[in-house]
Structure formats: C-alpha cells, structure tokens
Amino acid sequence: LEYHTYDVFTSTIFAGNPLAVIHVPSSLPPSAVPQQTRQLLAREFNYSETVVLSLPSSTSSTSPTSSPNDASGASMEEVPTFPVQIFLVDAEVPLAGHPVIGTAVHIFTRLLPKGTTRAALQTKAGLCPITYDTDTGRVGADMPHDLHQHSWRPTAEELGAQQPALAAYLKGEGSGVEALGVDVLSLVKGMTFVYVRLPSVEALGRVGMFQPRLEPTVLDEGWREGVLMMMFYVVLGEAEEEGGRKIRTRMIEGTFEDPATGSASCGLAVLLSLKSGEGGRWEMVQAVEIGRRSEIAVKVDMSGEEVKRLELGGTAVGVMQGRV
Template identity: 45%
Template sequence: MPSLEFVTVDVFTQTRFKGNPLAIVTIPSGLGISTPTLQAIAREFNLSETVVLYESLEATADIPAWTIRIFMTEAELPFAGHPTIGTACHVMSTLAPGKSRAVLHCKAGPIEIEYANGVSRASIPHNVHVHIESPFTGTEVETLQPKLKGTELLNIATVSPVKGMNFIYIQLPDLEALALVECTGLKPAPTLDSAWNVGFCGSVFYVLGERSTTPGRAVKQSLRMRMIEGILEDPATGSAACGLAAFLAVKGGDRNVDFEMIQGVEMGRQSDIGVAVTLDRSAKAAEKIVLIGSAVKVMEGRVEYD
C-alpha cells in the first residue's frame, strides 16, 4: 500500500494545542498523485486546510524553493494564510536549517519567506478588492447572527484579499458583542462584484483595540477577531487577517501599519497573527502585505492511499 509522510503543526502559536492545526503531506520528487486523491486525503484529515508539499531539488539552494498546494476538505484554494506560515516554519526549521530566506510557490503566486528565531514573515501575493456593487447590509448580518440584533454595527465591508477568497468584515463595538457571535450554520451569501463572483466566502467579526503612533515609524494597531463560515469557526485565518489589515490601512490612510491580531480566544485556541501593511504613494492601495507568525510541531506519521 503506497503511503506519504505527514506532519501536523499548530500555527500562529508557540504552544501545542493552541493556534490553528495544519496537516502537511509531503510528495516525493517525481511522484504524481491525482487531485481527487489529494482532495480525499485532505478530507480525511478534516482540518480547515491541508498542505501538499512537493519535494524540491532547490531545497539546498541559497534561497530554497518549494511548490505547495492548499486544500480545504471540499476544495482547493489559491492561497491561505495559516498554511503558508505553518509550511514556512516547517520547511525552514527541518528542510533548510540555517537558511533565513526561501520561496513557496502556490497557485496565487510566489511567496517570499524570511525566517528567524522561529518566526516566519511571508510576503503575501495580493490583489485586494473592495466590493461596492451590492453592499452587505446590517439586516443580512442580523440574519446570519440573530444574537447581534440591536447591536451597533460600526462598519460592514466585503473584501477579497485575492480573487477567490472573500470575507465580509463586520466591526463590532466591544468584546461583549464579539462574544455573542456563534456558529449558526448559516453561510454568508453576499452579492459580489460581477468580475469577482467566485470562491469561498466567510464572515469576520472584529473589535479594534489600542492604536499607537511613533513619528517616523509604523502605526501599531491591535484588534480581536473571529471568522465564522456556517458551522465552522476558524482559530486563525491568515488570508482574512491580510484582507482586513489592508482594508483598515487604506481606510486610515497610514502608509505603514503593523497589526497585532488575536483570533480563536472564544474557542480555546488563541492565535497570535501579525500583519504589516505598506501602502503605495497614493495611500489608496496595498503595495506590500507581510503575514507574520510561528508554528509548533504536534504529530507525524504516514497516510496510506489507494
């Protein structure tokens, strides 16, 4: 019976059984496995995402590179944040020890990695789009989350960090309101802009925290967030964090913003997510988005397949 090596890591944490679990399945060089088989393996792990990591002859280069594919239980994704950080920490600590830079190639494009002291910084491929043709309404939010009825919704925006990944961002007034959010089983169904009407959609509820400014340095902004999609709550959603950070940076007009985001508290899996956003000269679009986080290994083994 053929089999593949795998590890699992908890991402956006340095504490096992916190953060967001990720399975990483390694495909030996020269071995071809069909997409349906890879999708079935991801479904068997039953995690929010599973990464397929292809062995690389470039692993010993000055700047090593690997190709990855990212699967949810039912579909493949062009990009996702916690799989990127988890895979980056894994390959840099085990396959390229001593190296500080690498490249991960995913379907959304190449991702440049910097690694030091157990922390990965990933320059995220992005094409941030704010949907404006048919805004999501407060009534629709209350339909998704009946316990929020009567709560002041400070801002609602539908944003895609890349095409195919879509999030409705709902700003709440305080942590008490954030605690009312629950997995209702209802999936958001926004009317996306016509050229962007494709892919996954989740709802993100967030509360802004402290904001600090230092002359000549990046603005620092903390916040708490939760990502809900039907019956799923995600402990850490890097792509959602990147989209939210870009949206808030443009909204505030600050050229450089460092975000410190905490997710997963309410489900007992606190995740610490960093996002550094640099805007272009117009301050109306993201020029660079860097996702920052760590990961810790939890399990290893082999998965058999037919």
C-alpha cells in the first residue's frame, strides 16, 4: 500500500500536526485490507490520526447524495468524492479536522487534475465538501456537525486536582469554572471536548498532562461514546482579516498533547458563536508550547441560534512517502 505523510495546519515542515494518508486501490476488495489491519497501520505510524483513503475507480466518481452548497454556491453533487476512514492509534473516529485538511491537500495536489478546486470526502460523520485555492494552497472544508452541549462540567476542585499548576486561577472570588468559562460540547457523536477558558497565555503555558484520562461515561445519555478531550484556550483579540478573533489553544488527552485539533477548534468556534449569538471567523494558533505551531481557521455561519455552516481552513506540507 502506498502512503504519504504531511504536516498539517502549517506550511513549514516539522511544524503543525503529522498525518499519514494510506491508499487503498480500487482494484483491491475491502477484505484485502480488513479493519484490524487498518487499525494496526494507524498504530504503526503512531500519529494522532491516520487516514485510510479508498481510491475511486475513476476520478469522475461523484458524491452519492445532495449536500449543502460550497462557498461558491455551486452544487456539490457532481464532484470527485473519496471515502475515508480516520483512525487514532487505538480506535476509529467518525470525524477529525486535521485528517480532513491534510487529506484534502493530498487529493488536490496529487490525485486530481491540476486546477481542480472542488471535491468531497465521505466520512463516517457525513459528506464533507472541500475546496482548494490554487494560489495560496489553502483548503476549506464544510465540516459535518451534530452539536450537543452536555450538562456535565468538571468542577473547580476536579480541574485543580488535574491541573495543579492552574490552581491559582481556580480559587478565590471571581475565579473558578464559572468565571473562567468551562463548557462541554460534542461536535458529532464520538468527538467531545471540555473547553476551559484561561485568562492569559502565561496560564496556558502552565497546562500539563494528566492521568487518568477522561472517560465519556460522564456525558449525557446517548452520547457516551468515542473520545473525551480537553482544550484550554485564551482569547487574544481581533484578527487582521474579516473581523475575526485570535485565540491561542492547547489540546490535552491524558498524557498526550495534540499539535493541532481541527475538530476541537471547530467546536470552540461554535461554542463562542453560541455564547455571542452571532457567527464569525476565528484564527487559532495551537501547540506553540511544544514546538509544533499550528494555524487553524474556522468560520461559523449562523441563522438565529442555529449553526448553518461550519468551515475549517488550513494548509499542509508533504514530508514523506513510501510503501507499506
């Protein structure tokens, strides 16, 4: 099987978040690469996520169902469509942001005719229309979403025990989880994040790993599956373009820190949009503290209190390729 690796949400090699994309040719029956083998391949790469990309018999293959229009207003029904599976090292997940962006860059730059600007990924969470800017190399993805805010939130005491270096920010009048802002949101079923707002970049730098990792058993009934991770964030101010907001983030899952988490970034943008009552654009910078700076763009379009469209944007740079 052919594979390619990318650093995602960056244009600089050895920054961003690594991703492996493994080709499964259309000439192979699905049984030739069973689910267990696909999971073992992800474990072998040991990246935060690995994509198994099923190559269509022809790049003229099109998306099988209608979907929302892309930013240009053109129908996405007649674009090349690629089925994908997204794997953590120990499980498959229905959706994740950096695999979508990295795979999109791979498809536009290596698999489709030069100049192609529209395609789609078929994820387990739904159809994901993707676009490509041939001038900048940036891709945009209309992210599937099935949003749910949970009733459970960690207490200040629980956060303090998990993050002792943040204890000073969790005590005293005008502090604690209510003042800081702690929310729990699922972007889709199986991808849930605890969002903890911090007052400063200094506080963000104090965030550490923790054990045991969070389990989804604390979530609302019907949503207790998949992964439960924590994103810590600081709102910095207005971005230079389109009136967006600049945010610094870190994403922790137990003893692992993710260099770039597109799905968590999407959820954070949705959360802030719901709090403010309006959509907008967010420019997020993640993982500076571990030397893997990642730049993630999210745009939220709302109609009333409903999220109508959620676009994730970014770049990726190729690193390695080979066969396994």
